[in-house]
Amino acid sequence: MVVRGVLFDVDDTLSDYSTSERVGLLGHLEAEGLLGLFSSHREAVAIWRQIMDEEYDRYLAGELTFTEQQRIRTRRFLSHIGRLPEGGLSDDEATVWFAGYGVHRDAAWQAFSDAEPVLQKLAPDYRLGVVTNSSFDHQRRKLDTLGLLEYFGDALTCSEEHGAAKPSPSIFLAGCAALGLPPEEVAYVGDKYALDGVGARDAGLRAYWLDRAGRGTGSPIEAGVNVILSLHELPPALMA
Template identity: 40%
Template sequence: MCLDIDDTLLDNEASSRQALRALVGNDGAWPVWRRTTEEHYARFVEGEIDFDVMCTERTRAFFAAFGEHLSDTEAARREDVRMAAMQRAWGLFDDARPCLDWLRAAGLRLAVITNAPSDYQRKKIAAIGLADAFDAVVISGEVGVAKPDAGIFAAACARLGLEPHEVAHVGDRLDTDAVGARDAGLRGIWLNRAGKRRPAPEGVHVITSLRQLPELLVCDLEPAGA
């Protein structure tokens, strides 16, 4: 079983909103921050800029959207404030630990697949108490490819010692996680926490909580005739 981290196990939106409140006093500009993050994080995932540069440029672009143009030094200072607040707010979803405990009790080998820089994501995994929860941790910054590229899913399967068709992957992004996993030969599962009204493509399973994952694995993903 493979799992995403951010907004799958860790409530990244909650910690990011808390960080935005620390930065500007409230989270009313969340839609602007989220859009700016999507634009800049895509550049990081594509390898155009490194993570630290991405963070500073994102913060500068966010304030520029409201007419405030920051120097490099001031943008970096504000990003440091935001990042410290976010790290203090990191926490798991309520359904994450019980799901991981069930998966482990069921005898499944577990891996993380995440698009992130190595040191940052390993620090995050340790901070939320999951340093020893997985048999493999597969990070785009270490393997050189990112979801939805089939290569990162193949790397996870290899580290688990399993073939792709023997592995399921769950994540909060339909295209990046579920469809990417499906196209790489795994069982793709979309964790649609927000209940978005978006049809899932053929071959993709949908859950709205990790509490539903055990039943899905036992019933819907059980081989025919088992």
């Protein structure tokens, strides 16, 4: 089947989320006078990321709202380093603390160097869109800041507004509908093996798992999940 559309994950696929998260956290901790509490930058980031992974999963599972997961991450992090005030943090205080982190993180947003050249190459021949586990306003602002929004028009399908998150087939199918194409004519590219690669395959799309680190999964790759190490491998792969 000929592929006529390509849907992209955003974070750690087009945008270097992990770097902006690290730079943003360290900048915020420095500004708050907390950076000296850690034995290394790596330790601070590891604690933040561990909590983020757990609470973001609860958000994606529908247990928490987007704002609640931010507040809980803030409280858990400060508690972990012994800096949660005696009476705890009010919702407003937690929101303000997290927003401070967000300002530093957003100032550090950057696209991977292969993102724009590949989008430019694909744009004349394919309908392009995004399917992401996040909110529309947040991802639209990010793509705009990165200079990538123009490639996608209004075809941004986000879990917050859609009501289900990857790997649910429904969000992949909504992305295909936004392109006006059936799933068998659409490719999907993302950095998370189970969520993006297996999820897109199960929804009937042509799935590409972007393994930027080239480390594999530790297990055999399942049939129907294609592996690429860089976005540059995508245009020739789509022609195959």
